[in-house]
Amino acid sequence: MQSRAKTQDNWKRSERQKRIVVGLDDSFVPMGFVEKNGTLTGYDIDLAKAVFKRYGIHVDFQTIDWSMNATELQNGTIDLIWNGYSITSQRKKKVAFSEPYLRNRQVLVVKKKSGIKTFAQMKGKTLGMQTGSTAEQWYESKQKVIHAQSTVLYDQIPNSFLDLNAGRIQGILLDEVYANYYLAHLKDRDSYRVIENKDVPRDLFAVGMRKGDKTLRRKINSALKALQKNGELEKLNEKWFGKDSNYLGK
Structure with a gap:
């Protein structure tokens, strides 16, 4: 049954059950996270609901161990990986992707008092990253x-900030969208520095799914195109980022 889940097209089942399961790390601001009142919210939460509203399908969001996202997908525990999920050549070997909907890049966050102002100055220092993240994949291939x-x-990025503040690590490599949103909501925002590097290419967020789910992929791409055309995607960008700089397709 598990091997069949990898190759079969499950759209008719989802359509019949009127339900689809999205896997996420519920601490990844602003894409999908739990507010203090316990409500799950975020850019990707809003977008997934908008996509499947067009098909009369309810979205269930399931918190997963992010390092195991592809395994959860192939096992059929979830139907989609939708949580600031960047397209990479390594992930393409296991997962099919929708068309991209948001631009992103990897940045370095440090404490200003550390004096670190460039990527090169992390030499001799300790760097934090999320397990299974784009940052980890990129770092492994770009250590120069x-x-x-x-x-x-x-396991979760907030834990890396605890260690950064305690001096146990000196920098965090992470998604730009996370860094900007997370830091903007801290009282001591000015005590941090966000460092970019010209050798770090832009990456693109998309929805991950099993390669056999070709109809699901077409349905998601069609809905994303429609949301782009009618302006809903642009409104989501403005709601969560306050500007349209990361919006694709204008």
Whole structure:
């Protein structure tokens, strides 16, 4: 049954059950996260609901271990990976992607008092990243750009900020959208520095799914195109980012 889930087209089942399951890390602001009152919210939450509203399908959001997202997908525990999920060549080997809907890049966050102003200055320092993240994949292939003495992997990004503040690590490599949103909501925002690097290419957020789900892919792409055309995608960008700089397709 699990092997069939990898190759079969499950759209008719989803349409019949009027239900689809999205896997996410519920601490990834602003894409999908739990507010203090316990409500799940975020850019991708809004977008997934808008996409499947067009088909009369309810979206169930399931928190997963992000490092196991592809395994959860192939096992049939979830139907989609939709949570600031960047397209990479490594992920393409296991997962099919929708058309991209948001631009992103990897940035380095440090404390200003550390004096670090460039990627190169992480040499001899300890770098934090999320397990299974685009940052981890990029770092493994680009250590000449940012070569730390050691690395620490975290299940969730907020834990890396605890260690950064305590001085246990000196930098965090993470998604720009996360860094900008997270820091903007901190009282001590000015104590941090966000560092970009010209050798870090832009990456693109998209929806991940099983390769057999070709109808699902077409349906998502069609809905994304419609939401782009009618302006709803642009409104979501403005709601969550306050500007339209990351919007694709204008």
